[in-house]
Amino acid sequence: MSLDKIEMHLKLLFDLDNLLDDLDEPAYKEIGFKIKDAERRSLIKARSELLLKLPLDIADVYERLKKRYRRAIAPVENDFCFGCFQKLPTQLLTRSKEINTCPNCGRILYWRKK
Amino acid sequence: MNLASLLSKERINLFLKPGKKNKIIEDLVYSLKKDADAELIVSTLQKREELGSTGIGKGIAIPHCRSLAVDKLEIAVGRTTKPISFNAIDKKPVSLIFLIIAPPQDPGNQYLLTLGKIVQIAKEITKKKLIQKPQTPEEFIALINQIEKDLKKRK
Ligand SMILES: [Zn+2]
Secondary structure (H helix, E strand, C coil): CCHHHHHHHHHHHHHHHHHHHHHCCHHHHHHCCCCCHHHHHHHHHHHHHHHHHCCHHHHHHHHHHHHHHCCCEEEEECCEECCCCCECCHHHCCCCCCCCECCCCCCEEEECCC | CCCHHHCCHHHEEEEECCCCHHHHHHHHHHHHCCCCCHHHHHHHHHHHHHCCCCEEECCEECCEEECCCCCCCEEEEEEEEEEECCCCCCCCCEEEEEEEEECCCCHHHHHHHHHHHHHHHHHHHHHCCCCCCCCCHHHHHHHHHHHHHHHHHHC
């Protein structure tokens, strides 16, 4: 699978996980949007299928990080990992040709498109 | 937190051409962001809509999600010149749409607070039948400001 495709799957997986997480937030529930249970179950299924499409090692890292931090991916802002707020080493500061993780916290790093 | 301060004139379109729900959501997203990640936001918003329409009733919808694609809270407002079908909870068509996108990391939970506030303000707008009133983005922001003030006074 090409890096672009892996990245695309990872980003969508991450967005969907955030979506599912928010449904359980008390502040979200309080707002009162009606959520359909069947659709929620099918979204959980969709995220599992997305995970299965990823190369095994990457899927593994993602799930491990998710368990540990809830949010497995951290955007890079001004040379900082936005998961642990540590400055990244210079060799990591530009988008490279592989999936990078933060040397400090281990989260998958994401460079936002400008 | 003040909703009016999060709105910008350029992101308020009170004369949106009516269309299919997904197309309107897409147009609003592209008014915020045009890069490759805009597609990601559209997909996530569509997944959110599948969970249950964000059409909260009486003509207003509030599509929302978090996305890795944004680094700060972004809001776009659209009002269609004719009501459109949005599978809203009351089955009524929608004409006023608040679109809100938040970054995953969100200090102070600004996203959920803002979302809650928009719902509250939207209910006032429908109660007072003000959806069609503002004719310019400036008037729209002034209206939101006024409703916010009134809500604060009531507390
Ligand atoms: Zn880190």
